[in-house]
Amino acid sequence: MERYSEIIEKDKREIVLLIGNGCCWSKCKFCNYHTDRMTDNVKQIEINKKALSRVTGEFGVLEAINSGSIFELNEESKKLLIDTCIKKNIKRLIIESHYIYKNKIKSFREECKKLKIKLKVKGGIETFDDKFREDVLNKGFGRPTLEDLKETFDEINLLVGVKGQNIEQIEKDIEMGLGNFERVCINLYKQMEYILPADEALKKEFLNKIYPKYKDNNRADILIENTDFGVGD
Ligand SMILES: C[S@@+](CC[C@H](N)C(=O)[O-])C[C@H]1O[C@@H](n2cnc3c(N)ncnc32)[C@H](O)[C@@H]1O
Ligand code: SF4
Numbered sequence: 001m002e003r004y005s006e007i008i009e010k011d012k013r014e015i016v017l018l019i020g021n022g023c024c025w026s027k028c029k030f031c032n033y034h035t036d037r038m039t040d041n042v043k044q045i046e047i048n049k050k051a052l053s054r055v056t057g058e059f060g061v062l063e064a065i066n067s068g069s070i071f072e073l074n075e076e077s078k079k080l081l082i083d084t085c086i087k088k089n090i091k092r093l094i095i096e097s098h099y100i101y102k103n104k105i106k107s108f109r110e111e112c113k114k115l116k117i118k119l120k121v122k123g124g125i126e127t128f129d130d131k132f133r134e135d136v137l138n139k140g141f142g143r144p145t146l147e148d149l150k151e152t153f154d155e156i157n158l159l160v161g162v163k164g165q166n167i168e169q170i171e172k173d174i175e176m177g178l179g180n181f182e183r184v185c186i187n188l189y190k191q192m193e194y195i196l197p198a199d200e201a202l203k204k205e206f207l208n209k210i211y212p213k214y215k216d217n218n219r220a221d222i223l224i225e226n227t228d229f230g231v232g233d
Contacts, residue, residue, distance in 0.1 A: 003051035005230025013061035016051040017231035023068035036067035048077040057088030069097040094120040099141045123153035161189035161203035185221045
């Protein structure tokens with residue numbers, strides 16, 4: 001599993017795929033990334049130390065993800081991450097979190113502010129169609145308002161190509177994302193074992209009709225393959 005990479009297009013940054021205790025929700029019907037988890041504290045620290053030791057600080061920006069939410073790293077791993085940011089002069093740290101942790105996000109923002117690190121939180125909204133997100137994807141967000149989501153997240157993840165989605169909603173999601181958040185990461189759905197089926201025709205339609213409109217947008221990352229950032233497997 002590759003756990004370090006550099007993203008040299010658009011928002012240039014280094015990225016580490018850390019490992020945590022495991023996603024506390026783990027019930028999204030489109031995701032099995034959460035199986036990348038490690039409850040053995042010593043091994044978790046070992047893996048995270050190795051990934052973080054490769055951070056150079058070249059861009060002053062680091063994205064640290066962990067197949068779950070940042071708050072699921074053990075204390076030592078979280079400390080290693082913060083220490084790396086300080087040592088390598090990271091000015092902006094991008095992390096991912098589920099909405100469940102909105103109070104912890106607030107405190108972490110304060111903690112980072114004191115260290116002069118700008119925290120950017122990326123949330124897996126997936127779609128602004130609440131009914132689809134909750135009844136089909138089982139995201140576990142409940143029904144927060146757009147204002148609640150904007151208060152919690154700076155950037156968002158969107159999902160494209162799950163059976164049941166349609167092209168109009170996908171374009172609406174991207175427009176809403178760009179209109180209300182700083183950056184949008186569009187993930188082409190990869191069907192894996194035990195998760196919802198993909199709509200391959202819809203993915204093709206997205207690539208033909210929508211992808212060309214946004215591919216050069218500096219505020220949109222589009223992951224056609226889930227390894228396009230250079231981490232994962
Ligand atoms: C693995 S989650 C981690 C962050 C956090 N747990 C959350 O849900 O916001 C990050 C993103 O990966 C994307 N993702 C999950 N499963 C996927 C799949 N099968 N294919 C493509 N993208 C996927 C979703 O857009 C999700 O928001
Ligand atoms: S998408 Fe995020 S919250 Fe949902 S199961 Fe995967 S890691 Fe957990």
